[in-house]
Amino acid sequence: MQATSKRLPVRTAAQKGANQPRAPKPRRFDPKAMLSNSEMQAALGSGLLMLIAWAAGSWSELLSIVLYVVSYAVGGWSKAKEGVETLVKERDLDVNLLMIAAALGAASIGYWNEGAMLIFIFALSGALESYTMERSKKDISSLLALKPAMAIRIEQGRMNEVAIDQLSVGDLLLVRPGELIPADGTVYQGASSVDQASITGESLPVEKSTGSEVFAGTVNGEGPLYIEVTTAAEHSLFSKIIRMVEEAETKVPDSQHLIKRVEAVYAKVVVGATLVLILLPPLLLDWSWSATFYKAMVFLVVASPCALVSSIMPAMLSAISKSARKGILFKGGVHLENMARTSVVAFDKTGTLTEGTPQVTDFIAGEGYDRDELLAVSASIEKLSRHPLAEAVVRKAEEEGLLLRSVQESQAVTGWGIEGNVDGQLWRIGKSTLLDQPAAASPELADREYWLSLREQLEAEGKTVSLLLDGERVAGMIALQDTVRLQAETAVRKLQKLGIKVAMLTGDRAATADVIADATGVDLVFSNLLPEDKVTHIKALREQYGHVVMVGDGVNDAPALATATVGMGMGMKGSGAALEIADVVLMNDNIEEIASTISLARRSQRIVKQNMIFAVTVIGVLMISNFVQGIALPFGVIGHEGSTILVILNGLRLLR
Template sequence: MQATTKQLRQHAERSGSAQQQPRAPKPRRFDPRAMISNSEMQAALGSGVLMLVAWATGSWSEMLSVAIYVLSYAVGGWSKAKEGVETLVKERDLDVNLLMIAAALGAASIGYWNEGALLIFIFAMSGALESYTMERSKKDISSLLALKPATAVRIEQGAMNEVGIDQLVLGDLLLVRPGELIPADGKVCRGESAVDQASITGESLPVEKSVGSEVFAGTVNGEGPLYIEVTKAAENTLFAKIIKMVEEAETEVPESQRFIKRLESIYARVVVGATALLILLPPFLLDWSWSNTFYKAMVFLVVASPCALVSSIMPAMLSAISKSARKGILFKGGVHLENMARTKVVAFDKTGTLTEGIPQVTDFIASAGYDRDELLSISASIENLSRHPLAEAIVRKAEEEYLELQGVQESKSLTGWGIEGRIDGRLWSIGKSNLLDGNDQWTGPEAAGSNSLDYWRSLRGQLESEGKTVSVIMDGEKIAGMIALQDTLRPQAEAAVRKLQNLGIKVAMLTGDRAATAAVMARRTGVDLVFADLLPEDKVSHVKTLREQYGHVVMVGDGVNDAPALATATVGMGMGMKGSGAALEIADVVLMNDNIEEIAATISLARRSQRIVKQNMIFAVTVIAALMISNFVQGIALPFGVVGHEGSTILVILNGLRLLR
């Protein structure tokens, strides 16, 4: 799509307002109304009410009471019976749903209508609680997607129209104002700006974009409006991949749950077989009456069913995943929560992970004959006209030193290099230090001492060896000074490391920076292990070594070069706000808000969920064993078996739901 130069200019003049940034989802609290609105919960409650009505009418109309009991069975047991039959027909397998329906019908067949209805009611209630947990988890995870841009400004026939992201097609022309998220992958048709594309490439500093440059969805436009032609469909963007991750999280189950599902199938067959033998053999072997035998068999069918055991894991897992999602931590599945609970080492990439990509001035050197404060004031005055992060860092430096800014005339951005402007008739320019790599004969008016080209090259080399970005200040054709800037350590980095160490976890830092720079960062953060001068394949090698030496390793990274290490670690954790698409594709867990201080809390939550799962499983097995033994040694009433067994199921679910608090 093409637009006239006049139309583009008109749109540029009207594009001053920036898009309001998406808000993070608010924490969700327990809401009884939301739970009651669950259809399964409504069916369970309806079944319970009908059971009470049937019991109340039994004293004066047995036929009406039985009819209401049948209705109670149908309302509470229909969905579970349907699930059980589908499993039997499609998978040729038995599950706990069919066992419970069979037990309820068996109780009814010998006249225990109320006990059967009670079994249906409590079983439906426990199922509704588990479904509520799953729905709650899905909603908490999905709410994180509100962070993505929902609309784009599309130029159609000379007019600007705000459209949904899903309405964009290849060739559409979009206007992206300063400060806005770029809504789609595309190519710049007009405009110049610095784009923060750390979310795609992991670069800590913005990249200059001009006509013909590629831009990516999820990146942030800088100081100038950009007109972009869409080159990729919405489903291929970064946030489309996040949606895909959510869908994967809903289907993936932890290894412990897969084991329980396999056990359930075998166990269900054993229970059915044992129940059949209990019905057929005791009248001949123990001289029991048929009614007494059938009654005990029904009690056995109820108390031996693995309802509580089956429900021991997923409610706790989903509650932990849901709680993590509320804090901006997205798990792709319960298996990763299990693995995170076993963490022994957390390895951080440095750039964009322990640091946040906000540069600050570390060194400001004035050439001989220049006053430092005056030169800093001049530099800040010129850079104040730019929204480039490096420019903003210089302006902040001048403000911190309470220096007054001066009037600038004829300011102009020098694409790909820097900016220039006149102050009191003198031309000043500030930009990349690659200017020093020109002809060795160029030295400026001064050629010796601290004004020589060799001096500035040597100084630049020293500063760059410390991991700093270097810019030069030019007074016309003369070097007036040099500025060094460095990425900012995340405020929570030191606390994040300390919290992990308090959990008994080793903290490692993997970086491609020079050893000297890495050592400085290690001292500031307090990490235990430092590995520097690494290529992507070196990071993979070190992660493998850490796994061999310590056990389970969590790798935290944000860039494309971190993707292999993320895949190699036990759990790969990607940075969601500024992480690259490749890193998020491979990561098992995503920090949507990039708050690394939450990693320790997430590991603690994972460990707590595992403790609750173990508590639930031990409790469930103990109750099943106690009820089975009691049924044969002394004999227990069917209502007691129903309440004991299904009550234990509800208790393990509620125990798992504690994690939602």
């Protein structure tokens, strides 16, 4: 950033009050929201009319029937419409049509109250399911409410309010206290705390100052910030999250697809069996038509798979919602389902198990040289390079408070390093491979054996080694290493406690990989890998162990992420390609959360199984009771629809 290229305006009182959208207040659970749901209002209205009709029956049968008809219409209209649309468009029967048919059948033989009760409880369970799904999705898609619409752009010292899509990389923006940050960028001037919960799931605000990275959709705290835009709006991290949310709402797990297919066939079987029950008993068993029709209606109610249909999605969406609140975004329930079966978690090394930023671990000065002076000279030359190793040397010098020198005639040496003149003296920094040349080729390399021995020792520790040359003489040696993430060892240990094997895939050489493996405790190590090699190893792990989760952050990880059962990308430092391909995104890059996410996925699958077993058991018991003992229609209604409500509530336990 060029400090001279931006003119910051003087903020007047009028400008401080300029119109700018403010960050919305945090959304809290409000019981009134349930009552505002239109399906819930219709269900409750139907129930109220049913009670009034029942009371009115003691003094006016006609009025009672009219009120029952209105109750049927209010509670059953939405479901009847859905059922008819399925029948007309897809030529299939569904649960909605079965329930409406059962209610109308009950009414046709004079059981108006039982039919109304069926409509009421069926509408209530449907409204509850709809509400819970809506609530679960809101925990993810509430991010949409944080999408900024306008920004204050500074142009020639003036502040102008512009639409977000008019922003360009390099624009300077003002974000006042309490406002949404409108674009990804870096802090040009100012200091404040920023609430990043919408992006990373962090509960506490993060301090930001000059040079800090900020993200669109996060909320500025107590101080004004001047921000330089670094990413176009359509490519911002926030926009990527929105696309992930849209994908999550459309992808359905395999188990739900199976239930849908079974439901279509099952509904036809139930209708066929009901017709048989209506027609045959009067002919074969000498039953009365009214008794036969009543028993058939009870069968139609209790045999419908309402609870079974509701066994999966509420639990899935609840788990996805809970994960989203912790900064973990699933792109669909199918990935949650797959993650529950995880046998192996494979990590990329750089930027995943490690910080991805090399640090100077050793700076050794040769005989006759002052260490601080050498480090200052090295940093002065390296400051002209954008290579990560060069930046590490500069950081080291700055941390030690060393004064950098001016450099003349600096140039890169292709395939080796960089050189430059400092105070009229030529210095060169580059790969230590120079030590491997024959002595005749570099006769001035003094103490070659000493430096070779030292390099061997450092490389055995997994470090990358560079040489600092004073002309042709070795003046010093620099060792750098990527540091292990603080939570890496804990993350690996938590996964292993779940019975999951942990693998590391890296393009680094074996010595470096082994050092990181020892520090983190991973079970399997694969080194010296090209991107296609990572794919090969992921395939092999899937064949040997089963379901594999791949965790990565770079472009080179994208093929492996796509090959794994579940690809998990790092949200903060991950490349665009990795985020696009990943099935799950760790928005806060906290790899410790992987184990808890797998545990949550397993819990959701246990709840789904509980729901399905419970639903099938209730249906079976009610059907057998209807044939063996005979049960009253109201009892069948309460038993069947009550089980549906219990299944939905069981799925909602994951939201706690």
